[in-house]
Amino acid sequence: MPLQLVIYNVLYLLLLLVLFPFLSVAALFFTKYKTGFLNRFGLIPPAFKKKVKGFENIWLHAASAGEVKCILPLVAELRKKYPAANIVFTTTGLNGQRMLGKAAKDIPACYLPLDFYFLLKPLVLLINPKILVVAETEYWPNLFYLAGKQGARLVVVNGRFSKKAVRRYRFTGPLIKKVFALTAAFAMRSREDAAILLKFGVSPEKIFITGDLKYEKPVINGDKKEALETALRPVLKEKIMVFGSVHYKEAGEILAAFKLIKAETPGITFILAPRFMEEIPALMALLEAESYFSVKRSNPGKVKADVVILDTFGELSYAYGLCAVAFVGGSLAGGIGGHNLLEPAYLGKPVLFGPHAFNFKEMATEIINKPAGFLVRDSAELAAKAAELLANPLMLQKIRQAAFELLENRKGSLLKTLELL
Numbered sequence: 001m002p003l004q005l006v007i008y009n010v011l012y013l014l015l016l017l018v019l020f021p022f023l024s025v026a027a028l029f030f031t032k033y034k035t036g037f038l039n040r041f042g043l044i045p046p047a048f049k050k051k052v053k054g055f056e057n058i059w060l061h062a063a064s065a066g067e068v069k070c071i072l073p074l075v076a077e078l079r080k081k082y083p084a085a086n087i088v089f090t091t092t093g094l095n096g097q098r099m100l101g102k103a104a105k106d107i108p109a110c111y112l113p114l115d116f117y118f119l120l121k122p123l124v125l126l127i128n129p130k131i132l133v134v135a136e137t138e139y140w141p142n143l144f145y146l147a148g149k150q151g152a153r154l155v156v157v158n159g160r161f162s163k164k165a166v167r168r169y170r171f172t173g174p175l176i177k178k179v180f181a182l183t184a185a186f187a188m189r190s191r192e193d194a195a196i197l198l199k200f201g202v203s204p205e206k207i208f209i210t211g212d213l214k215y216e217k218p219v220i221n222g223d224k225k226e227a228l229e230t231a232l233r234p235v236l237k238e239k240i241m242v243f244g245s246v247h248y249k250e251a252g253e254i255l256a257a258f259k260l261i262k263a264e265t266p267g268i269t270f271i272l273a274p275r276f277m278e279e280i281p282a283l284m285a286l287l288e289a290e291s292y293f294s295v296k297r298s299n300p301g302k303v304k305a306d307v308v309i310l311d312t313f314g315e316l317s318y319a320y321g322l323c324a325v326a327f328v329g330g331s332l333a334g335g336i337g338g339h340n341l342l343e344p345a346y347l348g349k350p351v352l353f354g355p356h357a358f359n360f361k362e363m364a365t366e367i368i369n370k371p372a373g374f375l376v377r378d379s380a381e382l383a384a385k386a387a388e389l390l391a392n393p394l395m396l397q398k399i400r401q402a403a404f405e406l407l408e409n410r411k412g413s414l415l416k417t418l419e420l421l
Contacts, residue, residue: 001117001145004175008141009117016116031278032094036111042119044110044126048088051108052127055086058421059129059152061112061143064093065313066340067135068100070158070213074133075104077418088127092138095276095313102314115140124150131421136160141179148182157417158213159188161196162337162359169200177201185420190362208420211413212363214340218317228297228318232271235295235305239268239324239390242349244316245339246272246329248279250354251286253332253379258292260383262306265390271319273310275330275339280311320344324396325389327382331357338364345372345407348400350389352376366410372403 026033039045058078062068068091075087089104090112091097100109113119124146132147132154139156148154161169169176180186180202187210188194194207241261243254258270272294274280280296287294287307294307297315310319320326326344330336331354338357341364345351351373357364367373376382389395 002178004178005117005141005145008172008175012114012116016114032276035094036097039111040114042113042122044123048108048110049126052086052088056084057088057127057129058082058085058131058133059088059090059127059147060133060135061090061138062092062096062135063138064091065095065099067138067158068096069103069218070340071133071135072103073213073216073218073414074157074417074421075107077414078421081418081421082130085130088129090123098313112140112143115142117142117146121146128152131155133157133421137162137165139176139179141175144179144182153421154183155185155187155420156183157187157210157420158413159186159197160190160193160359166196173200187417187420192362208416210416210420211410213413213417214342214363215407215410216414217346217407217411220317224315225318225321228315229322231297232300232308232322234302235269235300235308236322237267237269237304239265240271240322241268241386241390242271242273242316242319242323242326242344244273244320244326244328244343245275246283247275247333247336248282249336250329250331250333251283253354253382254327254329255286255290256379257382257386258307259290260379261386261390264383264387268390269305269308271308271310271323273316273319277311277313280309284309317343317346320349321347323349325350325352325386327352327376327386328357329354331355332378332382341367341373342407345403348403350374350396350399350403352382352385354378354382366406370402370406372399372406 027037062071087107089100089107089109092112113123120142128150129152132152134156136158144154177200180200186197186207189212191209194209197207274283292306294309295301295305296309296311298311320343326349328339328341328351331338334356337359341351341353341360355377368375374385376385
């Protein structure tokens with residue numbers, strides 16, 4: 001084991017010893033810590049073992065729901081390319097597991113244990129992957145080292161870097177260079193992301209600019225789409241606007257926008273899709289304080305509602321299909337970085353987003369330039385642009401065409417990525 005990795009594991013162990021009591025207490029009160037707690041500390045679920053042990057496995061790993069959704073289209077293509085292989089999945093977060101439970105029930109899945117050598121080793125030995133596919137920013141040193149030691153071909157797909165990550169990697173330069181050296185190929189989203197790899201000493205022969213997998217149109221499940229439409233039809237008013245992947249810390253701005261939009265468009269229902277289900281009670285309390293009549297998607301009733309809370313998982317894409325205008329959250333408050341801005345565009349809907357979508361900078365620029373959507377800086381701009389769009393069917397039609405052209409011009413990243421696997 002390289003000296004850098006030995007030091008990393010010693011420091012990681014010390015951190016675990018400090019944090020374990022706090023994590024244990026947190027698991028008693030918070031779902032995101034409780035779910036998969038033992039799995040994260042190296043205990044592999046028996047059901048997962050049965051579906052993985054002894055098979056020729058291709059291992060896909062992603063952080064959370066957005067990354068899972070992004071690389072799920074690879075599954076069908078990998079099954080065509082390697083018909084004898086068994087696809088297995090791990091995620092870092094709870095929402096990733098929820099997404100897999102909705103969209104890919106047939107794929108064996110569990111949490112990735114914490115990146116400490118002795119916690120992670122049993123899982124790597126069990127899976128013994130022929131190929132390890134890691135999505136976006138999941139550069140875990142022990143994961144890469146152990147999988148490489150087992151002879152796996154390591155490929156990063158839809159690779160990207162945040163500014164925060166680049167600063168962190170500069171601090172841990174010798175370690176991250178060892179991690180990158182273990183990787184066979186990097187399928188990067190952009191030239192900017194590829195250039196960062198070069199600065200960390202990665203050989204140009206390993207770097208490929210394949211584009212963003214998020215530009216690939218997702219598969220629409222007609223039954224799920226119809227189920228959502230049928231359930232919500234009685235409670236939706238004439239006009240509909242979706243606020244997707246919303247965080248509680250930006251809820252104040254969004255509720256202020258609700259009030260302004262409603263004043264201009266009285267017959268409107270807002271569909272509010274929280275990024276984290278755990279924030280639903282707090283969001284509903286805010287809505288109640290503002291005297292909005294809100295219902296949950298899981299039990300909508302039959303009365304027209306001001307706000308529908310999307311409290312189910314895996315239905316946001318179908319909700320975007322119901323609306324005239326969409327807003328993508330995680331972008332009005334600092335420190336989050338935004339979420340996939342293209343989900344509404346897939347369905348020809350104009351997308352509004354705030355000034356903090358820095359994780360999707362290139363995508364945001366293309367959407368604005370087309371234009372298939374608009375940057376709004378605060379609740380007032382959000383409300384003004386939403387009201388303008390809702391009142392202008394011709395403008396909506398032009399944006400619909402622009403969105404389809406944008407996606408058509410940028411497709412192809414899936415096949416480029418597949419060539420490296």
